[in-house]
Amino acid sequence: MPSATMDDVAHEGSTATGHIEHLEHVLATHPRARLAQLPTPIHRLPNFGAQIGIPELWIKRDDLTGLEGGGNKTRKLEFLVGDALRAGADTLVTIGAIQSNHTRQTAAAAARAGMKCALLHFGWTEDAGPGYRSVGNVLLSSLMGAQLFVDDTPRPIEDQGPLDEFCDHLARLGHRPYPIPGGASEHRLGSLGYMACAAEIERQCHETGLGFDVIVHCTGSSSTQSGLLAGYAALGTPMQVIGISDDDETDIKRRRVHDLANSALAECGIDAVVDEREVHVVAGDRSVYGKADEQTFAMIRLLAATEGLAADPVYEGKALRGLQMLAAEGSFPPGSRVLLMHLGGTPALHAYASQFGSPHLEPFRGGENSASPPVR
Numbered sequence: 001m002p003s004a005t006m007d008d009v010a011h012e013g014s015t016a017t018g019h020i021e022h023l024e025h026v027l028a029t030h031p032r033a034r035l036a037q038l039p040t041p042i043h044r045l046p047n048f049g050a051q052i053g054i055p056e057l058w059i060k061r062d063d064l065t066g067l068e069g070g071g072n073k074t075r076k077l078e079f080l081v082g083d084a085l086r087a088g089a090d091t092l093v094t095i096g097a098i099q100s101n102h103t104r105q106t107a108a109a110a111a112r113a114g115m116k117c118a119l120l121h122f123g124w125t126e127d128a129g130p131g132y133r134s135v136g137n138v139l140l141s142s143l144m145g146a147q148l149f150v151d152d153t154p155r156p157i158e159d160q161g162p163l164d165e166f167c168d169h170l171a172r173l174g175h176r177p178y179p180i181p182g183g184a185s186e187h188r189l190g191s192l193g194y195m196a197c198a199a200e201i202e203r204q205c206h207e208t209g210l211g212f213d214v215i216v217h218c219t220g221s222s223s224t225q226s227g228l229l230a231g232y233a234a235l236g237t238p239m240q241v242i243g244i245s246d247d248d249e250t251d252i253k254r255r256r257v258h259d260l261a262n263s264a265l266a267e268c269g270i271d272a273v274v275d276e277r278e279v280h281v282v283a284g285d286r287s288v289y290g291k292a293d294e295q296t297f298a299m300i301r302l303l304a305a306t307e308g309l310a311a312d313p314v315y316e317g318k319a320l321r322g323l324q325m326l327a328a329e330g331s332f333p334p335g336s337r338v339l340l341m342h343l344g345g346t347p348a349l350h351a352y353a354s355q356f357g358s359p360h361l362e363p364f365r366g367g368e369n370s371a372s373p374p375v376r
């Protein structure tokens with residue numbers, strides 16, 4: 001990890017605006033549907049940072065990308081929806097777990113773009129509680145007008161299931177489907193949204209004089225990390241990007257991030273490469289996809305109680321847990337400025353409510369409480 005002081009970081013880390021403009025220009029040659037409210041804010045997390053031993057901890061709020069519930073897929077979908085409209089498609093089609101943030105953002109993107117949406121949900125994880133099939137993301141997708149399907153065959157998270165067959169079925173019914181792989185990642189345009197995000201972060205750094213030593217975020221389907229790495233490679237700015245796995249499949253993710261980053265650079269005609277040694281994927285909570293351990297739940301509670309922000313147990317809670325682990329291992333030299341990406345997922349929290357235990361409601365009736373109990 002870099003060990004520069006904060007002043008050095010602000011100076012060394014900033015990217016020349018010419019490089020930022022060049023990357024923005026290259027990305028602008030691809031059709032793009034404007035779906036997100038950008039730039040998303042960056043602010044400090046002083047209380048949570050102090051608690052986990054990272055005094056200079058900052059957060060980028062991609063949970064506030066604009067469509068209901070926010071999240072990272074909105075940035076990716078700007079490029080895929082742009083391509084779908086150019087290709088004359090009328091229906092966005094994708095797959096995910098029942099509480100997938102990706103399927104919900106695809107439903108929202110379709111609604112905004114005036115398209116239809118068909119979502120095929122898989123048994124990638126067991127139902128997390130009684131509301132799993134009725135609240136949170138799946139409720140929002142249904143409100144947004146998506147047609148919802150389910151295939152409960154248990155399958156591993158890496159199995160994309162019968163997406164092509166599903167699209168053929170929709171085509172036979174007269175729709176013009178545009179297939180989007182899980183997490184909008186393994187698609188030739190899937191990494192472009194986070195390449196653009198790298199440019200956005202560097203522009204924000206330029207405007208504020210901030211600079212970051214390391215970016216940390218949750219990695220699942222992998223095009224957030226591949227996009228950031230490809231973006232920084234295109235900018236010519238060295239940046240350490242650490243992905244915290246949403247399960248313990250770190251080798252699969254490392255390979256996928258590497259492949260996706262380099263194919264995105266090739267897609268954009270950018271003469272730069274991401275070396276495999278630059279791809280860092282670690283696991284904190286090694287529970288399988290969709291499950292979380294006690295320390296992850298503890299981190300979710302700590303973030304909420306110290307900063308007033310929510311994180312879900314599937315992705316962002318695991319990122320917090322991994323961040324705490326890295327800090328405890330001494331991975332961030334003193335003075336490091338760390339940027340945590342909040343990639344959304346808050347709607348899924350409600351589907352996991354039963355795993356947090358019931359909120360305690362203390363009775364109070366007017367007129368019956370004359371003696372004041374001690375304040376907690």
Ligand SMILES: Cc1ncc(COP(=O)(O)O)c(C=O)c1O
Binds near residue numbers: 183224
């Ligand atoms: C809230 C949240 N965080 C992190 C991720 C992981 O992002 P990616 O799939 O691009 O690796 C996802 C993707 O499913 C997500 O919904």
